[in-house]
Amino acid sequence: MDICKRYTRKVSVKNANGTSDLKCKCGSWIAHWEKYSEEEAVFCCVEGCLEEAEHGAHVVISKTGLNDPEKHFYIVPMCHKHNIQRGKEFVVNAETAFVWANKAKTCDR
Known part of the structure; x- marks a missing residue:
């Protein structure tokens, strides 16, 4: 599994529910995204x-035809308005970096 994925086209995503209390060693999830997307x-x-x-x-x-059969969580950069809309579907820009949120394979290693 790649830690960071990019798609050459726009991708539909849904905000994950029940993740607001999850923490990582990077200090924040936006810092996690910056570290692993470079x-x-x-x-x-x-x-x-x-x-x-x-x-x-x-x-x-x-x-999108790009469905992840295991429904892995990824981290993407969002503004506050879009981030708080739990379960809502959005189209994200082409070339957006999708960083794997699996701490065991990233910042907890």
Whole structure:
């Protein structure tokens, strides 16, 4: 399993439910995303949104033909408005880095 994935096209994702209390050793999920994507989080990844990426949002890939059969959580950069919409489906920009949220394979190693 790749720690960081990128798709050349737009991808539909759903915000994961029940993840707001999850913590990682990176200090925050946006820091986790920056560390493993090797990028700086500037803008929200939701298509058409130019708000600041304040959060590392837990998402699952949905309905794109790219479905992850195990429904792994990934971290993507999101603004506050989009991050708090639990269970909502969004289209994210092409070339967005999807960083695996599995701490055992990343920051807890």
